[in-house]
Amino acid sequence: xxxxxxxxxxxxxxxxxxxxxxxxxxxxxxxxxxxxxxxxxxxxxxxxxxxxxxxxxxxxxxxxxxxxxxxxxxxxxxxxxxxxxxxxxxxxxxxxxxxxxxxxxxxxxxxxxxxxxxxxxxxxxxxxxxxxxxxxxxxxxxxxxxxxxxxxxxxxxxxxxxxxxxxxxxxxxxxxxxxxxxxxxxxxxxxxxxxxxxxxxxxxxxxxxxxxxxxxxxxxxxxxxxxxxxxxxxxxxxxxxxxxxxxxxxxxxxxxxxxxxxxxxxxxxxxxxxxxxxxxxxxxxxxxxxxxxxxxxxxxxxxxxxxxxxxxxxxxxxxxxxxxxxxxxxxxxxxxxxxxxxxxxxxxxxxxxx
Amino acid sequence: xxxxxxxxxxxxxxxxxxxxxxxxxxxxxxxxxxxxxxxxxxxxxxxxxxxxxxxxxxxxxxxxxxxxxxxxxxxxxxxxxxxxxxxxxxxxxxxxxxxxxxxxxxxxxxxxxxxxxxxxxxxxxxxxxxxxxxxxxxxxxxxxxxxxxxxxxxxxxxxxxxxxxxxxxxxxxxxxxxxxxxxxxxxxxxxxxxxxxxxxxxxxxxxxxxxxxxxxxxxxxxxxxxxxxxxxxxxxxxxxxxxxxxxxxxxxxxxxxxxxxxxxxxxxxxxxxxxxxxxxxxxxxxxxxxxxxxxxxxxxxxxxxxxxxxxxxxxxxxxxxxxxxxxxxxxxxxxxxxxxxxxxxxxxxxxxxx
DNA sequence: TTGTATGCGTTATCAT
DNA sequence: ATGATAACGCATACAA
Numbered sequence: 001x002x003x004x005x006x007x008x009x010x011x012x013x014x015x016x017x018x019x020x021x022x023x024x025x026x027x028x029x030x031x032x033x034x035x036x037x038x039x040x041x042x043x044x045x046x047x048x049x050x051x052x053x054x055x056x057x058x059x060x061x062x063x064x065x066x067x068x069x070x071x072x073x074x075x076x077x078x079x080x081x082x083x084x085x086x087x088x089x090x091x092x093x094x095x096x097x098x099x100x101x102x103x104x105x106x107x108x109x110x111x112x113x114x115x116x117x118x119x120x121x122x123x124x125x126x127x128x129x130x131x132x133x134x135x136x137x138x139x140x141x142x143x144x145x146x147x148x149x150x151x152x153x154x155x156x157x158x159x160x161x162x163x164x165x166x167x168x169x170x171x172x173x174x175x176x177x178x179x180x181x182x183x184x185x186x187x188x189x190x191x192x193x194x195x196x197x198x199x200x201x202x203x204x205x206x207x208x209x210x211x212x213x214x215x216x217x218x219x220x221x222x223x224x225x226x227x228x229x230x231x232x233x234x235x236x237x238x239x240x241x242x243x244x245x246x247x248x249x250x251x252x253x254x255x256x257x258x259x260x261x262x263x264x265x266x267x268x269x270x271x272x273x274x275x276x277x278x279x280x281x282x283x284x285x286x287x288x289x290x291x292x293x294x295x296x297x298x299x300x301x302x303x304x305x306x307x308x309x310x311x312x313x314x315x316x317x318x319x320x321x322x323x324x325x326x327x328x329x330x331x332x333x334x335x336x337x338x339x340x341x342x343x344x345x346x347x348x349x350x351x352x353x354x
Numbered sequence: 355x356x357x358x359x360x361x362x363x364x365x366x367x368x369x370x371x372x373x374x375x376x377x378x379x380x381x382x383x384x385x386x387x388x389x390x391x392x393x394x395x396x397x398x399x400x401x402x403x404x405x406x407x408x409x410x411x412x413x414x415x416x417x418x419x420x421x422x423x424x425x426x427x428x429x430x431x432x433x434x435x436x437x438x439x440x441x442x443x444x445x446x447x448x449x450x451x452x453x454x455x456x457x458x459x460x461x462x463x464x465x466x467x468x469x470x471x472x473x474x475x476x477x478x479x480x481x482x483x484x485x486x487x488x489x490x491x492x493x494x495x496x497x498x499x500x501x502x503x504x505x506x507x508x509x510x511x512x513x514x515x516x517x518x519x520x521x522x523x524x525x526x527x528x529x530x531x532x533x534x535x536x537x538x539x540x541x542x543x544x545x546x547x548x549x550x551x552x553x554x555x556x557x558x559x560x561x562x563x564x565x566x567x568x569x570x571x572x573x574x575x576x577x578x579x580x581x582x583x584x585x586x587x588x589x590x591x592x593x594x595x596x597x598x599x600x601x602x603x604x605x606x607x608x609x610x611x612x613x614x615x616x617x618x619x620x621x622x623x624x625x626x627x628x629x630x631x632x633x634x635x636x637x638x639x640x641x642x643x644x645x646x647x648x649x650x651x652x653x654x655x656x657x658x659x660x661x662x663x664x665x666x667x668x669x670x671x672x673x674x675x676x677x678x679x680x681x682x683x684x685x686x687x688x689x690x691x692x693x694x695x696x697x698x699x700x701x702x703x704x705x706x707x708x
Numbered sequence: 709t710t711g712t713a714t715g716c717g718t719t720a721t722c723a724t
Numbered sequence: 725a726t727g728a729t730a731a732c733g734c735a736t737a738c739a740a
Contacts, residue, residue, distance in 0.1 A: 010424050010506035013479075015733060026711050031735055040709060057503055062480040063426070064733035067417045067716045070364050074460075074481075082436070083446040083659075092437040095463050099470075104460050104477055106428075109449050116453075123458055125367075126416040127428075149411055152364035233642065262646050288587065292616050294648025305437075369717060380727045385719060394725055418717035421732045 014056040023052035034060065066128065075131040075315055076124035076153070077107040078117060084231070085258070085287040086304055090135050090158060093308025101316055103130070112200065118144050125151035131315035134161055135308070136202065154318035156311045160201040166318070166326040168310045172202065173209030175300050175332040179254055179282045180213035182298070182334055186342045188252035188280055190220040194239045194260050198228050206256050206284075224248045229260060236260030240267035251279060252340075258283035258290050258299055265293065265339070280340040286333075295338035303330050368410040377406035388414065420482065429485040429669055430478035430507070431461040432471060438585070439612070439641040440658055444489050444512060447662025455670055457484070466554065472498050479505035485669035488515055489662070490556065508672035510665045514555040520672070520680040522664045526556065527563030529654050529686040533608055533636045534567035536652070536688055540696045542606035542634055544574040548593045548614050552582050560610050560638075578602040583614060590614030594621035605633060606694070612637040612644050612653055619647065619693070634694040640687075649692035657684050 016034075020027045025045065032038050033049040052058075066072040075098050079087040091107060098105045106129065108120035124132060128151055135158040145163060157167040183191055193210050196203040207226070214221050227243060229235035236255050243250065244267070253268075255261035261283030265275055273279050275295055283290055286301035310328055317324035370388075374381045379399065386392050387403040406412075420426040429452050433441040445461060452459045460483065462474035478486060482505060489512040499517055511521040537545055547564050550557040561580070568575050581597060583589035590609050597604065598621070607622075609615035615637030619629055627633050629649060637644055640655035664682055671678035 013503070013505050016735095017733080027734080028711060028736080029709090032710090035735075037735090042709075045709085059476065059480050061421075061482065061733050062477075063417050063421045063482055064716085065735075067415075067421060067718095068733085068735050070716080072417070081446065082449065083442045085439075088437045088442040088445075091442075091461075092435065092463060095436065095461065099462065099474070102477075104462065104474075104481065106458050106460050107445075107449065108453065108458070109446060120453070120458075122413065123416075123456075126413050127458065128415065128417055149367065151367050233646075259642075262643075266646065288613075289616075289643040289646070292587075292620065292643070292647060294646075370719095371717080381718080382720090382727055382729095383725090386726090389719075391719095396725070399725080414719095415717050418732085419719075421716090421734095422718045422720080424732080 013061070014058045016058070016060070019049065019052045019056055019058045022056060023048045025049060034058075070128075070152075071130055071319075072128050073103050074127065074129045075103050075105045075133060075312065076120075076127075076129040077105050077133050077135065078110060078120060078124075079107060079135045080112045081109050082107055085289075086285050087135060089304040090308035090311075093305040093310075094133060094312045095308075097309045097312035097316070103312075103316070112197070114144055121145075121148065125149070125153065129153055130319055131156065131312075133158065133308075133311045133315060134163070134165075135159065135311070154315045156314045156318075158307045158311050160205050162201070166314050166324070168307050168314070168328045168330065170302055170330050170332050172205035173212065175284075175302075175334075176206045176209035176254065176256075177213040178332070178334050179284075179298075179300055180210060180219070181217065182336065182340065183252045183254065183280060183282060184213075184217045184219060186280065186340055188219075190222075190250040190252065191225060192240070192243055192248070192250035192253045193226045194229050194236050194253060194255040194264055195226060196229065196231055196256055203228070203256065210254065220249075222248065225250060231257035231260055233259045233263035233266075236263030236265075237267045238263075240264040241271070244271050252281065253279060254282045254284075256284050258285045258287045258297065261297055261299070262289070262293060265297070276339050276341045282334075282340060286335055290335070291337065293339070295341070298337045298340040299335055301333045301335050306330060367415070368412045370412070370414070373403065373406045373410055373412045376410060377402045379403060388412075424482075424506075425484055425673075426482050427457050428481065428483045429457055429459045429487060429666065430474075430481075430483040431459050431487050431489065432464060432474060432478075433461060433489045434466045435463050436461055439643075440639050441489060443658040444662035444665075447659040447664075448487060448666045449662075451663045451666035451670070457666075457670070466551075468498055475499075475502065479503070479507065483507055484673055485510065487512065487662075487665045487669060488517070488519075489513065489665070508669045510668045510672075512661045512665050514559050516555070520668050520678070522661050522668070522682045522684065524656055524684050524686050526559035527566065529638075529656075529688075530560045530563035530608065530610075531567040532686070532688050533638075533652075533654055534564060534573070535571065536690065536694065537606045537608065537634060537636060538567075538571045538573060540634065540694055542573075544576075544604040544606065545579060546594070546597055546602070546604035546607045547580045548583050548590050548607060548609040548618055549580060550583065550585055550610050557582070557610065564608065574603075576602065579604060585611035585614055587613045587617035587620075590617030590619075591621040592617075594618040595625070598625050606635065607633060608636045608638075610638050612639045612641045612651065615651055615653070616643075616647060619651070630693050630695045636688075636694060640689055644689075645691065647693075649695075652691045652694040653689055655687045655689050660684060 016027045016030045110117040131154040155165045227239040229239040283299040286299035290297040290299040370381045370384045464471040485508040509519045581593040583593040637653040640653035644651040644653040
């Protein structure tokens with residue numbers, strides 16, 4: 001046996017045929033009884049089939065069934081990175097709803113790379129998933145998607161997306177706008193904006209909200225205040241460090257992601273600046289840690305679990321041919337905490353700085 | 355069309371047959387060319403087939419292929435809760451390795467419930483996944499697993515598990531032991547232990563480490579110091595609150611999970627106690643936020659991403675009939691931070707307490 | 709009430 | 725070098 005010849009032969013599970021033989025009926029009858037189309041079959045026969053199936057521990061092969069019925073009871077979930085708090089809350093919502101409906105979910109990490117997204121989609125379609133949920137994967141340039149063949153899958157998006165498909169979303173621009181307003185109301189005028197990469201749709205949406213609010217409120221519109229970074233802690237850290245080095249003046253930070261906000265917080269500490277005394281910070285997504293940070297982080301909360309649950313329900317509704325709302329917009333909520341307090345924060349000697 | 359009749363018929367993707375007709379060959383030839391068994395086929399024919407396939411955007415139906423080949427290129431991942439930092443880091447590791455090998459991964463949340471686990475396993479086996487990775491799902495009582503039929507899947511476990519299968523793990527008892535030693539070395543003698551539920555294997559392992567170290571070091575062995583809670587922030591919070599109410603004396607806390615540790619931290623704050631001045635805290639898993647907490651949390655770090663990546667590689671190796679190490683034990687690392695500092699921590703007025 | 713036969717889309721075996 | 729044909733395991737139209 002060569003190293004490549006997939007080892008031991010896979011033990012064959014019992015089939016409908018085996019059950020049929022054991023029960024002394026045909027496979028048709030077995031299928032009927034076990035799939036609920038047993039109206040016309042006498043109880044006695046049903047019992048024999050059920051018993052035989054149980055003895056043989058028979059379970060229908062879902063590949064064969066899917067091939068025949070054209071439905072796999074499977075949903076594909078496309079996320080940039082499942083190990084990001086935002087996305088795994090969404091993932092949990094998707095899986096809960098799916099599991100309750102007897103569906104399973106395949107997830108793929110794309111790292112916001114079009115190439116990875118493409119190959120995952122190919123594989124998902126090859127597997128004939130019944131539905132595909134895009135979450136946060138929206139790139140600016142997505143010609144690789146617009147002309148795609150979805151193999152008949154029900155496609156739904158969470159958040160901004162180039163595809164014109166049913167979607168769940170929030171008003172990202174308004175959300176950021178409300179954060180900017182909050183900062184302005186607490187006396188800040190120079191807001192450093194730690195954004196994502198410029199070709200991410202989410203960046204564009206949120207940035208639009210930032211710009212509009214800054215203009216509307218007459219705040220400092222210096223383009224140097226906008227830093228294209230990313231959504232990881234290190235990105236926020238580096239963006240702030242560089243901003244400080246560049247000498248641009250700012251009295252507050254708005255980060256488009258809580259991880260980035262926490263990184264920013266750390267960078268400010270390292271620079272000897274006090275939060276919120278010297279600089280206020282607002283984050284995005286309100287991950288569970290935001291409230292536990294020091295100081296607790298003001299953040300915009302989105303109902304991420306509900307995003308996922310709702311998107312999954314949309315897919316199910318499409319599949320069942322049910323009517324449903326094609327665009328569901330969820331509310332956001334600015335959770336104000338100490339990181340944007342007005343009064344000077346009488347902070348201890350910072351343990352991080354030793 | 356009734357509401358239940360799954361809406362519009364699914365558009366049928368192009369098949370090998372269509373490609374064959376277009377290229378003027380048989381399906382056999384198509385299959386040969388496109389599956390790499392084209393040694394004996396002249397380039398000219400190959401080109402014709404390839405061109406036809408491209409024009410028709412043909413992709414092999416992986417259900418049919420799987421049915422025929424007995425392999426689905428799919429791995430099932432069983433976790434208690436994907437929205438827990440620990441598990442989604444594992445999940446990312448699994449998916450990265452799987453994706454690189456052309457496999458996809460289906461994940462299921464069990465909430466540590468045997469019933470959910472069972473039904474997920476049934477579905478996974480029905481789908482003929484090639485491999486199954488158990489992560490953190492280990493319950494004490496698992497008779498529902500021992501006699502199971504895995505439908506030929508390669509089974510691997512991450513962490514303690516009743517199943518005698520290839521596994522990746524750490525020495526949980528030793529890890530907790532080292533944390534206890536650290537606390538003892540910094541002068542603590544009454545360690546409150548915030549454990550998981552008593553029927554979780556992970557609880558048993560870690561608790562054994564705690565008990566052994568306490569005995570070995572002659573620390574306070576009061577059984578009241580052990581609180582069976584859970585791994586969520588609220589569990590840690592409530593456990594500490596109840597411990598305080600019960601009057602049991604403790605000068606430190608070891609939580610079997612960082613979320614629980616952070617909850618404990620919050621409860622201590624609310625009770626007006628100082629960390630680490632009055633009570634030291636050690637957590638488990640060293641989630642990214644542990645270092646950002648206030649005070650930064652001492653925690654035991656496990657290479658969770660590697661757990662997942664390694665488990666996935668094990669599955670792949672089993673599938674390919676390759677030799678591999680059946681038990682991989684990873685090292686742990688106690689990251690000492692301010693929450694267990696010896697010197698009284700000169701803390702500011704705590705912003706949380708206002 | 710039940711069974712036979714066919715097809716779902718591949719891959720593999722055996723011919724030619 | 726290539727093509728019929730037979731599985732893979734199930735569900736269903738059509739017979740009986």
